[in-house]
Amino acid sequence: MKIAQFHTAFEAIAPASIAWKGDNIGLLIGRPERAITNVLVALDLTEAVIADAVRKRANLIITHHPAVFHPLKNITPSSSAGTLALEAIERNIAVYAAHTNLDSVRWGVNFSLASVLGLQNVRILSPIDGSLTNITVFVPAAHTDAVADAMHSAGAGMFEKYDTCSFRSDGTGTFRGNSGASPFIGTVGNVERVQEVRLEMLCAQWKVKSVLSAMLKAHPYEEVAYTVTPISNRNTEYGLGAIGELPAAMGQQAFLTMVKERLQTPAVRYSGHSRTIRRVAVCGGSGSEFIRDAAAQGADAMVTADCKYHTFQEHEQSLLLVDAGHYETEVVVLPALADVVRSILKTGRHTGKVFITKTRTNPVHIF
Numbered sequence: 001m002k003i004a005q006f007h008t009a010f011e012a013i014a015p016a017s018i019a020w021k022g023d024n025i026g027l028l029i030g031r032p033e034r035a036i037t038n039v040l041v042a043l044d045l046t047e048a049v050i051a052d053a054v055r056k057r058a059n060l061i062i063t064h065h066p067a068v069f070h071p072l073k074n075i076t077p078s079s080s081a082g083t084l085a086l087e088a089i090e091r092n093i094a095v096y097a098a099h100t101n102l103d104s105v106r107w108g109v110n111f112s113l114a115s116v117l118g119l120q121n122v123r124i125l126s127p128i129d130g131s132l133t134n135i136t137v138f139v140p141a142a143h144t145d146a147v148a149d150a151m152h153s154a155g156a157g158m159f160e161k162y163d164t165c166s167f168r169s170d171g172t173g174t175f176r177g178n179s180g181a182s183p184f185i186g187t188v189g190n191v192e193r194v195q196e197v198r199l200e201m202l203c204a205q206w207k208v209k210s211v212l213s214a215m216l217k218a219h220p221y222e223e224v225a226y227t228v229t230p231i232s233n234r235n236t237e238y239g240l241g242a243i244g245e246l247p248a249a250m251g252q253q254a255f256l257t258m259v260k261e262r263l264q265t266p267a268v269r270y271s272g273h274s275r276t277i278r279r280v281a282v283c284g285g286s287g288s289e290f291i292r293d294a295a296a297q298g299a300d301a302m303v304t305a306d307c308k309y310h311t312f313q314e315h316e317q318s319l320l321l322v323d324a325g326h327y328e329t330e331v332v333v334l335p336a337l338a339d340v341v342r343s344i345l346k347t348g349r350h351t352g353k354v355f356i357t358k359t360r361t362n363p364v365h366i367f
């Protein structure tokens with residue numbers, strides 16, 4: 001499988017459109033047409049990770065944190081990003097980043113963190129706004145199922161735990177084909193009245209193009225009447241942070257101990273207090289901006305990282321705020337990321353292996 005094919009398949013399930021606008025994701029170093037050998041996944045690109053890839057004969061490294069983020073004026077050893085880029089290029093290793101798009105999918109950073117902490121009934125904490133559209137198309141009654149099936153197969157009409165969702169209402173369509181037209185029903189020059197179905201379904205913005213193309217292919221009319229309307233409903237399929245419940249309530253001390261054990265960290269920082277913890281919000285990495293969402297949704301505790309002194313202070317009264325470390329709250333995604341990469345390679349009948357680096361790339365040490 002070529003890197004470009006992997007890229008297309010990966011973005012179909014972790015779309016670039018759900019990433020933060022200023023993010024730098026996708027192929028950062030390397031040639032898209034190069035065939036993949038083995039793959040190494042890591043949280044960060046470091047010299048040790050590149051050395052690990054060389055040992056594992058992997059010519060593609062997928063990291064969560066983009067190896068190149070700020071514009072580089074040169075690719076020389078004068079900066080750490082330049083040094084790493086040079087090293088990767090000299091070793092013939094491509095580097096790919098799955099950053100905030102990986103944060104925002106249901107199998108990504110936050111759902112992995114929720115799963116490691118044993119949360120159940122996990123939902124997105126802060127769903128993405130403004131990423132949904134409503135597609136309406138008018139279909140002659142006998143062709144409704146065929147058109148709907150084509151649209152569903154291209155990804156329209158999916159809503160949380162449901163798929164093939166649509167609404168159909170009957171009506172009468174009118175049209176007159178003028179000279180040069182070849183109408184599917186009726187004859188040129190006559191006004192036709194046809195029993196049609198108004199077929200509607202929700203669709204994520206980044207799927208609209210492929211859904212419309214599937215719809216037009218399945219639709220019998222020469223000129224198809226349809227509308228695509230942006231809607232402001234929240235897209236609960238994608239978003240940042242996650243919230244769920246522990247299988248049984250636990251005390252604060254037991255909860256903090258559990259977090260330390262599961263995230264394999266000798267210490268956590270925390271503020272506030274909750275005598276009983278049942279509902280827990282998480283946001284891997286820097287999640288301070290979602291603490292209010294967590295409190296508003298009744299979380300007894302929130303596990304995140306990079307909390308400032310005043311953030312601890314501000315939320316002291318509302319919940320138990322736990323800073324468990326940026327690396328520790330994100331590295332938990334690597335097994336899920338490796339699984340997704342494996343399944344993409346498998347669909348492409350690729351026989352290469354996918355490794356999770358054992359190199360600890362955390363620049364922060366706790367003494």
Ligand SMILES: [Zn+2]
Binds near residue numbers: 065285286
């Ligand atoms: Zn991060």
